[in-house]
Amino acid sequence: MENLILRTDGLTKLYGSSAAVNGVSMHVKKGDIYGFVGRNGAGKTTLMRLVCGLVAKSGGSYELFGCPDSDPRIDVTRRKMGAIIETPSLYPNFTAYQNLKVQCMAAGIGDDTIERTLELVGLSGTGDKKAKNFSLGMRQRLGIAAALVTSPEFLILDEPVNGLDPQGIAEVRELLRRLNRERGITVFISSHILGELAKLATTFGFIERGMLLKEVSAADLEAACRRSVILHLNGIVRFADAMNGLGVAEYRVLSQTSVEVFSDISVSALAFALRDVGLEILHVTENDVDLEKYFMQLIGGNRQ
Amino acid sequence: MKALLRADFYRLFRSKFFYILSAVALGLSLVTLGLYAVINEFSEMADMGIAVVDAFAFQRASFDGTVGYFSAIAAAVFICGDYSGGGMRAKIVIGCGRRKIFYSKLIVCAFVSAVLYLIMQFVVFAFGGAVFGWRGVSVYDAVSLFFTGLFMALAYAAIFASLSVLLQKLSSSLILGIVCIFALNLIVSLLSIAVASLESAVFARFYEVFARLTPVGQNAAVVGGAEDYWVLSAISAAWVAAAALLVPLRFVRQDLK
Structure with missing residues (x-):
């Protein structure tokens, strides 16, 4: 049996009568870098929000690390997750260190991972500079750091390279590869930059109008392409x-x-x-x- | 829960709004003290050695609803700031649990309201006593009124924390909070005018009940001379209990932007 980190079964989210996510059944395996491909408004972010517990589902179900969403232990299971959904979660008046410290405190963990995480994303030298004075790219890196600081096993990243310059994009790509390879972190990532996803992902899911059209491995996709x-x-x-x-x-x-x-x-x-x-x-x-x-x-x- | 509280208090103590509101509360209380001192000094009775305002009257006058406005502002800035920055999202994603998140916010907002109230009461007890004197004032009444105010501050915090958690947006929470206070003040004032001019027992009873139901009405009731302090405190405690029981039922099902 495959070791699935995320499994959705007919997951649906309705806004009024229109379905933002329509009966999606997807499978993210442990160790995957799952590239989620779809146009604007196709339902990528809504599906990620559903899985992160930010919006209530209208139908279907999902499992995280084998724990059903209906199980009261789902919140505890979420402690193995980190995410950036649309915009990074930041307090603008806090420094990079303080932002990560709040995240660590909320998660109930020590702050010994903060310096290492800041170094990992290239923000170790920002000192007293407040997040509101960061460039878009720096904010994006800080968002990634906030998602990583709790040492998650599963990362959900919605458009994580938005606003990054080409060098920044390459660095994030390398960082995600390294995290996947060295720490075994499973990554579920969406991006409009399909070329980037193609270089990174080991599995792809294609979504259109709320429906998952296809799930395909990178090897199969390469053969097809x-x-x-x-x-x-x-x-x-x-x-x-x-x-x-x-x-x-x-x-x-x-x-x-x-x-x-x-x-x-x-x-x-x-x-x-x-x-x-x-x-x-x-x-x-x-x-x-x-x-x-x-x-x-x-x-x-x-x-x- | 303990972890969330630590994170929320860490944020609170590094937020400018908390110190600004505290400074404004202190400043306003001192201005009010000065005004009452001037009234005492220049009133006709002062020449006869009779004080128009004593410390207890000044304590009653401090129930002017300022804590309500401050609580509305503090809850909106603290909670909606967490929404807009994405902190609320981050906490849910890492499994902090929505109920615990709400209770943590509720406790922090209650703390802020209590601190602001205590600052105002510090002026009443420390300076009001010195300026106006406590002669003839019952300790029981002064202490009971103090605790009634404290419960009212907690009720304000519970109401506005709930509003901010459910509305999510700073502008909506601020506007609705302040409009609610204005509207309730207006209704209580109109009712008291109607009671005075119509002299109807039914109207008077209606006013008595209405004025006690909300913290805004309770302010008016206290300023108007109400002495059922523990009834007022119990009603305020009921607001806190209602918020703690009912809001999580909605919050756990709410979609976050």
Whole structure:
């Protein structure tokens, strides 16, 4: 049985008669970096709020660390969580240290992790500077620090790289990777910057209009998004001979006249090799799907 | 709960509003003391050696509703500030529990209201006694009135802490809190005018009950000479109990922004 940190079952949130989250059943495994992909208003933040206990569900259920949301022990279970939902939780008149100290006090833990956490997010030198005078990027880092200071096992991050410069984005990415790898922290992250998610996540969930369209592992997504060329030929007899001659092992026959080739080999090399076995290329289509295109195809498919 | 209280008091003692409100409470009390001293000094009776205001009358006059306004402001700033900064969200996410969060806020707001009330009563007892004298004043009455005021301050805190927790927004909590105090003051004043001009026993009874039901009305009742201090205290305690019992029922189901 898989070790699930978060499991939702038909989770639903209605605002009036409209469903912000509509029967979502998702699975976040221990050790995952789960990339949550969806357009603005698709229901990402509402789902995260539901799981964090910030809004009341209208239907369905969820389990955190195996504890059902209906169980009175759910609050105790939440102590293993840290989160940033939309904006970081900060007291503007407090310094970075004081902000983390309040968080530690509320969680009932000592403040010995504060300095280490500030160092981890690159805010150790902010001294007496108040959070209201921080740049957007610094606030975002402080929010991440506040989520980390209680040493959580599960991090929920809603758009954590908002407002960060490219270097900051790369640093947060590395930080999350390190936390995942070294401390085994499971991360559930949403971001509009799909390229960033693609570099980080080990599992993806796609949500549109409150409904989870698909959950897919990074390996499966990579296979689906792999660069390929589709060759339309006058036939496929001896096609395998041509590929063997070129040393191309990965290809897929689509029909009696079309084949998909997964290789970076040039089209001219393919044309020469195919001509040698008596085949002629009628036309070529390049298939270069990244996460963004995959997502667009997915929601496009959903609309039809 | 203990952890939450520590966090909330840590925040309170580093918040400017607490010290500003305390300073304003002290300043207003001293101004009021000065005004009453001037009234005593320049009244016609002063020439005959009779004080218009004694320390007990000054103590009654301190029930002018200021604590109510201060409690409304303190609760709105402290609690709604936690909402807007995201502190409330952070506490829920890490599993502090909504009931405990509410009780912690309630205790802190009660502490602030009590401190503000005590500052005002410090002026009454320390300076009022020196300026106006306690001659002829019953210790029982002065002490009973003191505790009645303390319970009223706690009732104000309970009401406005509840309002702020449920409304979440600073502007809404402040406006509604202050409008409520104004409206209740107005109703009590109109009722007292009606009682005086109509001389109806039914109206008088209605006023008696209404004036005792809310802390705002109780202020008017005390200034008007009410002496059923322990009834007033019990009603104030009932407000605190009602807030502690009823508000969590709503708060645990409330959506946070």
